Amino acid sequence: MSTTKMTVVRPGILTTVQDWPGRIGYWKVGVPPSGPMDDLSFRLGNIALGNPEGAAGLESAMSGPALTFDADTYVCVTGADVPVTIDGHSAEQWRPLLVPAGATLDVGTSNGAGLRVYVTIQGSMEIDDYLGSAATFTLGKFGGLRGGTLTEGDIIEILGAADPSNLRSIPMEHRPVLTSKWEIAVTEGPHGAPDFFTRADMETLFATDYEVHFNSDRTGVRLIGPKPEWARQDGGEAGLHPSNIHDNAYSVGALDFTGDTPILLGPDGPSLGGFVCPVTVVAAERWKLGQLKAGDTIRFVPIRAANAAALGALGVERRASFPVVFSSGGDGDDGVIARREAETAVTYRRSGDDNVLVEYGDMTLDLALRARAHTLHERIEAIAPTGLLDLTPGIRSLQVKVDPDVLPISTLMGLLAEVEDDLPAASELVVPSRTVRMPLSWDDPSTREAIQRYMHGVRADAPWCPWNIEFIRRMNGLDTVADVFDTVFAADYMVLGLGDVYLGAPVATPLDPRHRLVTTKYNPARTWTPENAVGIGGAYLCIYGMEGPGGYQFVGRTTQVWNHRYPERSGSFEAESPWLLRFFDRISWYPVEPEELMDLRADTAAGRGGGVEITDGEFSLAEHDNFLADNHDSIEEFRAMQAIAFDAERTAWSAAGEFTTKGDTDAAV
Template sequence: MMGKLTILRPGVQTTVQDGRGRTGYWDVGVPPSGAFDDLTFALVAAAVGNPTYVGGLECVVTGPVLTTDEDRLVCVGGAARQATIDGRLLSPGEVRWLRAGAVLDVGPLDGPGMRGYVAVAGGLDVPRVLGSRSTFVLGGFGGLDGRALVEGDVVPLGPLHNQLAPSVVCLPEMGDTWTLRVIPGPHGAPDHLTPEGLEEFFATTWTVDHRADRTGIRLVGPTPSWSRTDGGEAGLHPSNLHDSAYPVGGIMLSGDTPVIVGVDGPSLGGFVVPAVTIEADRWILGQLRPGDRVRLVAVTPEEATAALAARTVHLGYPADPETLHGSTNAPERTSAATPAGSERPAALVERPADGHQPAFTIRPSGDRHLLVEAGPMEFDLTVRVWIHLLANALRAHRPAGVAEIVEGVRSLLVAVDQTALPLARLAGLLGELATGLDDPATAVLDARSVTLPIAFDHPKAHEAMRRYSTVNPDAPWSPDNVEFIRRVNDLDARDEVFDIVAAATYLVVGLGDVYLGAPVAVPIDPRHRLVTTKYNPARTWTPQNAVGIGGIYLCVYGMEGPGGYQLVGRTVPVWRLSERDPQPWLLRQFDRIRFVPVSAEELADARADIKAGRTDLVTAPATFSVSEVRDLELAHADEIAPLRARRRDAFVAERARWGA
């Protein structure tokens, strides 16, 4: 019989995590999760002889009190400095026997550092979900029943055979002032920020906001200096972009607020990313505590590669403090390294438009991602289809080392293991694949017609609006998002917003926008493209399956969590994780969605049936081609042009009212 770990007191939020997290699901909005401070996790795991893929505990504020029913080696690290075994201090990095029946009290985690880690020899043997034991609390899966641990929980321990040899480890130091190495870009000056604004971004000492968790770390500092007045069809604020995938560690500007994407963060969104944390420093994000100060130091890709190599050496020799120093501090520059400034690295591939190929660039997004961006910074379905064709070509010729392939509206993000596939080599392959793609204007894509019920003005949507009024009561979209949409689109009556949403056929152009298979979709008919903006700052709470509009895009929120789209109603689940479903995401790229209005009571029944698996989404086979949209635009050109002009004027007038 396997050993067991029993939780006597759970602490504030203690979860089971592993050191690797999930891979291969970023394109449908499933975050990697795993230990936020993966360096400390790997070191305390090594201390007791565990590989990084086995389960351990992560905790914040106050750690758990626990016991085991058999003797096991244990080690703690991170912010866990006051841990005891039966009242005797257990120092970070120290390996000691936790005898059967003895009590390990991790104690308070009151800084420096934010998170503590507990490794038990053999690991925690919870089931793998989507390839990992890690808990994703917001999604409700992984770990122990997808949640934080509670008093009385019993967690099975893994077997002790095939263990590595226990090791003495040297843990990274904690403090309240941090240097975070980043690679500038993929976005920057002068396209999005002014050169002076970009310099200020890197010169500022930022403060960690109290709204910092595993989804993202908000930073407090000066308002960015933008080089443009708005995001066009992507939204009223200059931070708004046509939806593009984020790397973990990417620093997005959510409105005027920098937010560093965490291990439970969103994969797809519509905000500018002026810098990305290097992989060797991502562990620091898990230890940033509200009130801590952070300096962003720009480094070159060569320096990032050297830092990651130093980290790898330290994990191979975890007792050597010299190898740790090299892995957690900026390396010496080499003659091969170009001095780093605030400017993003040059594009690895840059090509002009040629025939049916749009102009595109391929540039680093940090040190383990490439970002392909195609066409001008505007919505173009032909470009979207070209991105899809390029993504499919890469999937068909996928080299070893490609970890994630995530489609955006006019972009493609590819995550790689650089030890197997250097970014420059992958960029060259993508450039070659781009030359052989079919004409996106004539491509016919397999799709489905999907009918979703929607309850307009759903009470939960209004609850989210009311909650936000305590954050920013003077926001122009408070207290009623629908009235704001009406005003900014120059509609005569509030119900016209609902009429347009119900009349539209929405084309899914992205998945995982705000997590778990959530679609970002655009009306096929340009006459149905309502234009609005995203919240600034974003909401901290949105009900699951709320339906919102941001820019010209509509989104169905895959789960409860933060968000920024203007809410109009609620629909049924678009994600269902169950043993009978081989694929938990229920929508697909280029699905054609129609909404059918129902009452809140009718929606509650439909939601329960979908969630329980008693019914499925109503679908039928269909196709999509850009030529369909071109035909609509030609047939209704005399109506579309003045409609766009009127909405643009209303858009400008609304922005002028903000400054009045």
């Protein structure tokens, strides 16, 4: 089979290689699917050329690339409206174009509706897969070409010769309708009224024209809109702000309230987090997120999940007019599909039309609830029903992602009920549990820098600034910051979830409740966090897997938890996976100086270890329950002291207007 060389003459803006549906099956360890943000335009471009719908192609933002080929090649340009030329001669979008050998395909800059433009090429791009996909995840620095955007002079080989017999046109009625005033179909849930938002909040959400903020990207589209009233004072152990919850899995397309700031999560967004999401964009409408640009407005249109278009569809039902034509209001159930009354209550929450979030018990930190979710996870994984795509555990939950065209939600609910009937008691849980001892540079200079950036670029008057550790001390009623140090280094943190902030990042909590320092999360979130910063949010500790946004209160920095040398085995990392930690690992810390940490990080990057010590073991929930009973009195004494400090901080926030003015969306962005 012949091979054509494609050369990048001009890369365009943020041009990456993507495929569809992207990197599936790794949500539980914080690896997003990536793939085209507007899958509709991307897939139609491939169909026009006779390619498989998901074949690798190029995505750009606002301005496309200039490309040459050393043999005749068919291409198709779709997405946002842009000028297209071949050797200076005008060419059309949405139809196959023959680019003669040596000619230059030039995809210009959009000056109309839409943001992202796609170039698909007939044949197969010779791009190495990473975890089963060629899709580029630039924040993680993997996939595509070198894990990043294209640059001038890049060469990609295309397998296959130009073949006019497979070409087809894309009917006008199948093409996405681009606008600056969007209506986007959403389903209720997972977290709506009355538990999290007021009824008035939900009415406002559906009546508001939200504006797209310029600080938006593939991780999420930030919106400008009214601040919720909220239906509760705070998030309890999950944090001081009412948006804070015990971490659970997110869905792509969820409207995530990070504090008071609404963000539509994109295909490069986080898989796990501790903020509420009142509505979720249905799968067939998520292509619109890729075409939203700064200044556009969005009106959310609630629809019944059963009325959502099939994700596999590429026809008129996926055009922009869909919500208006077919909308019949939401399901009217506040996003709760069903409740099950039992010794451990179960709530089944809707998260779009392709996810069910199974939540156990009350909104509290209880390892028995995590054990229950783990047992459910194992059972469904063993059954492996056709149409199951992902299983992602949270603190007290399990998100089940399916292809609803293959495994309808109604069928899934029946399966979940059957499995629930047969689950053993959580107290029987005994799982492998390694002890993972890691270095920690306390109050590391990189975290100090992140706080300064936050104060200069986002918010200078936050209660947790200028020093997060002092804020942690104050919120927990400790006498000195040295007490914070002693508490963190005395704790054994059990890993309850992975991917809390991407790439195997753990969400962990101390096994001894007397070591559980409770904080709140940044409102709004930081725009930059150093890789492997260590922070506390709610009652949970996280190691950030990579640079990116974040909201946990910093205590320091450690070594890498993701093997960037994968698939090569490296130091403490196992050969079969690039992530260091496992569910139910127990993390403990030993102190190092900042300079020593930099040496250890360099060793890890070079594959020489990095100061991590791992010892095998196991965890028994029954033994842990005995420990809690034996230490009941001192645990309750600590919690009482902590509650007094927590209430005092909340009172101070209220007096300062923190809940009414300081965190409002307009000021925050």
